[in-house]
Amino acid sequence: MKTLPRRNGSFLFLTELLISILVLAAAAALCAGLFADARALRQKSAALTKAVALAENAAEAFKGRNGELAKLLSLPEGETARIGAYSLGYDARGAACKTENAAYVLRLSLAEENDLKTADIEVLGAAGETLYALTAQALDAQAPNAQAAGEAEP
Amino acid sequence: MSGERQSVKLSGAGTALLMMLFFVLCLTVLCALSLLSAAADLRLTKTYAASVQGYYEADAQATRVLCELTKANLSDPPAAPGGTEVALTKENGLYLARYRCGAGENQALYAEVLLDSAGRYRVLTWKLESTLTYSIDESIDVFDAASDQK
Numbered sequence: 001m002k003t004l005p006r007r008n009g010s011f012l013f014l015t016e017l018l019i020s021i022l023v024l025a026a027a028a029a030l031c032a033g034l035f036a037d038a039r040a041l042r043q044k045s046a047a048l049t050k051a052v053a054l055a056e057n058a059a060e061a062f063k064g065r066n067g068e069l070a071k072l073l074s075l076p077e078g079e080t081a082r083i084g085a086y087s088l089g090y091d092a093r094g095a096a097c098k099t100e101n102a103a104y105v106l107r108l109s110l111a112e113e114n115d116l117k118t119a120d121i122e123v124l125g126a127a128g129e130t131l132y133a134l135t136a137q138a139l140d141a142q143a144p145n146a147q148a149a150g151e152a153e154p
Numbered sequence: 155m156s157g158e159r160q161s162v163k164l165s166g167a168g169t170a171l172l173m174m175l176f177f178v179l180c181l182t183v184l185c186a187l188s189l190l191s192a193a194a195d196l197r198l199t200k201t202y203a204a205s206v207q208g209y210y211e212a213d214a215q216a217t218r219v220l221c222e223l224t225k226a227n228l229s230d231p232p233a234a235p236g237g238t239e240v241a242l243t244k245e246n247g248l249y250l251a252r253y254r255c256g257a258g259e260n261q262a263l264y265a266e267v268l269l270d271s272a273g274r275y276r277v278l279t280w281k282l283e284s285t286l287t288y289s290i291d292e293s294i295d296v297f298d299a300a301s302d303q304k
Contacts, residue, residue, distance in 0.1 A: 013170075020174040027178040031185040038185075041192035045199045052203045059210055116221045118214075134207050137214040139221055 047104075051123035051131035054090060054106050059136040062108075062119040073108075085109045102126070115140045208258030209282065215255040216265050216280070223251055224273040247271075250278075260286050 061068040069081045073088070074096075089102030099105050109120040117140055122133045219238045228242065228249045240253040249269045254262045266279035 016168070017170050020170050024174050024178060027181060031181050034185045034189050038188040038192040041189070041196050045192070045196040048196075048199045048203055052199075052206055056206055063213075114221070115224075116218065132203060134210045135214055136210055137217040139217060139224075 047125060047131055050090075050094060050104060051125075054094070054104060055121045055123050055132050055134050058106055058108060058121050059119065059134060062110075062117075062121075062136050063138045081108075081110060083110050083112055104131070112140065205258055205261075208261070209263070212255040212257030212261075212263035212282075216253070216263050219253055219255070220251075220265070220267055220275065220277075223267070223269060224275055228269060228271060256285075257282060260284055 058072060061072040070079060073081055073086055075081065086108040087099050088106040088108070089097045089099035090104040090106065091097045091101070092103040094104075103126050105124040107122045107124060109122075111118045111120075117138050119136045119138075120133070121136065123131045125131050215238065219240065223240065228244075238253050238255055240251050243250050243252075247270070249271075251267045251269060252265070254264050257263050261282050262285050264279060264281055264283050265277070268276045268278055
């Protein structure tokens with residue numbers, strides 16, 4: 001009975017191994033690219049979630065009473081937010097920091113017209129791109145027609 | 155002894171290929187699941203962001219309507235202050251204003267405000283409600299402690 005020479009058997013095995021490694025390397029390279037895409041999507045989602053939370057917090061502070069917006073802007077006691085633009089910086093964890101090193105920059109533009117106050121809130125990323133924006137409006141609490149607790153009784 | 159003994163020799167050929175194929179399959183499945191999960195997460199985040207934006211747009215619209223109502227002559231009210239239909243009723247010298255502002259596809263901000271002729275106001279209701287119509291399924295007899303005690 002003739003058997004295959006030992007040499008040819010080894011050659012077959014080596015060829016098979018080489019092809020396996022090549023296919024594996026190609027598949028691994030493809031999957032690495034896809035994993036990188038998935039990571040980018042996750043980072044984008046996390047950034048948007050954080051931006052929405054910051055914008056919502058600012059909007060509620062603007063609409064709130066008792067100087068909520070002054071607290072958010074860290075204004076000196078007794079001072080209220082004036083018409084104009086404010087910028088606040090937040091790091092990746094959401095803690096306040098300087099705008100130069102911030103991962104997120106919250107930009108507030110306050111305006112007022114006929115007892116109606118408007119806040120244009122914009123959250124920017126580290127590269128300056130707009131992640132999220134919304135507009136909030138509130139009635140001026142200091143206006144003569146402001147709500148007086150208990151005065152408008154049914 | 156006659157005849158040749160034939161033995162089946164198990165060859166190692168193909169084992170490496172099989173193992174590699176299995177590994178590539180696992181890697182591909184893991185990769186696909188990771189990408190799909192991340193994409194679904196981003197889609198959900200964008201939906202949430204849009205709903206928050208919708209709420210604040212409705213809130214701003216409702217605030218503008220309230221601002222116009224506080225300045226208007228309520229005995230002869232405007233038809234649609236701030237572009238929104240307002241139902242105004244008078245009770246005991248005060249005016250109750252009810253109106254809705256759309257907040258996205260399936261929700262609206264519903265507001266009830268009590269106003270006096272001097273333009274002062276008190277907000278009674280300021281909430282989101284669904285605009286979807288649905289019918290309650292009452293085909294199954296569900297336990298209700300209140301009706302059971304009767």
